Amino acid sequence: MIGIIYGSSMGNTADAANLIAETLGLPCEVLNVGETDAGTINGFDKLILGSSTWGSGDLQDDWDAFDFGSLNLSGKTVACFGMGDSASYSDEYCNALGKLYDAAKAAGGDMIDASVSTDGYEFDGSDSVRDGKFIGLALDADNQGDLTAERISSWVAKIKPSFE
Numbered sequence: 110m111i112g113i114i115y116g117s118s119m120g121n122t123a124d125a126a127n128l129i130a131e132t133l134g135l136p137c138e139v140l141n142v143g144e145t146d147a148g149t150i151n152g153f154d155k156l157i158l159g160s161s162t163w164g165s166g167d168l169q170d171d172w173d174a175f176d177f178g179s180l181n182l183s184g185k186t187v188a189c190f191g192m193g194d195s196a197s198y199s200d201e202y203c204n205a206l207g208k209l210y211d212a213a214k215a216a217g218g219d220m221i222d223a224s225v226s227t228d229g230y231e232f233d234g235s236d237s238v239r240d241g242k243f244i245g246l247a248l249d250a251d252n253q254g255d256l257t258a259e260r261i262s263s264w265v266a267k268i269k270p271s272f273e
Contacts, residue, residue: 111137111272112153114145115160116169121250122161122192125257129157129190132265135272143171147179154185155272156218158209161192166204166236183217188268189245190223195232196252202232203247210237210244220244221271225264229256 111133115126123141130137140149150156161169191206214220224242230253237243246264248257 110153111135111155111157112150113137113139113157113159114142114150115139115158116142116172116175117159117161117192118163118169119161121248122159122169124250125190125192125248125261126157126159128258128261129159129265132261133269133272135269141171142175147176151179151181156182156185156187156213157190157268157272158187158213159190159192160205160209162194162198162201162203162205166198166201168205168208172205172209177212177216180212180216182213182219185218186221186271187213187218188221188223188271189213190248190264191237191245192248192250193232193235194251195230195249199231199233202230202235202237202249203243204236206243206245206247207235207237207239221268223264223268225260
C-alpha cells in the first residue's frame, strides 16, 4: 500500500495529494499529517510526502510540529512534492519540499529520482533545487494553477514504475 501523506493549511496541497493518488491509479491511502502519527507512516512500504511552504520557507505547520525522530523509513520507497507561491515568496519557492526530502532521507528513506526540471517555473531561489532540478514535484496553485494537472500527470508517469 502506498501512503500519500500531506500537510496543507489552505487545501491546495490536499487537492494535489488527492490528484496524485487518482493519477497514480494504484492502491493508496491519502492522509493529512496533522491527523497521522509516525507509527502509521512507518507502516507503509512506499510513500509520497507533500508539504506547502510557509513564512520564510518553512514546512507547513503540521509537518513543522511532526516528530521526525520517530520516523523509520529504512528500505521504503519515497518521493516528495511541494506547494509554494513563486510570486510572493520567489526567494524561497517550495523550500518545504527540500526540508521534507531531507527529513525523509535522514529517516532512512530510499529517495527515488523524482526530480523535475525548473523549466517553465518563475522564481528567484529555492532550497529544493539540487543539481539544477527540483528534487521532487514543485507546484504553485496561486500563480500557475493551470499547470498543476499537467505537472502532476508528467511527474506521476516518471515515478509510477517505482511504486508499482
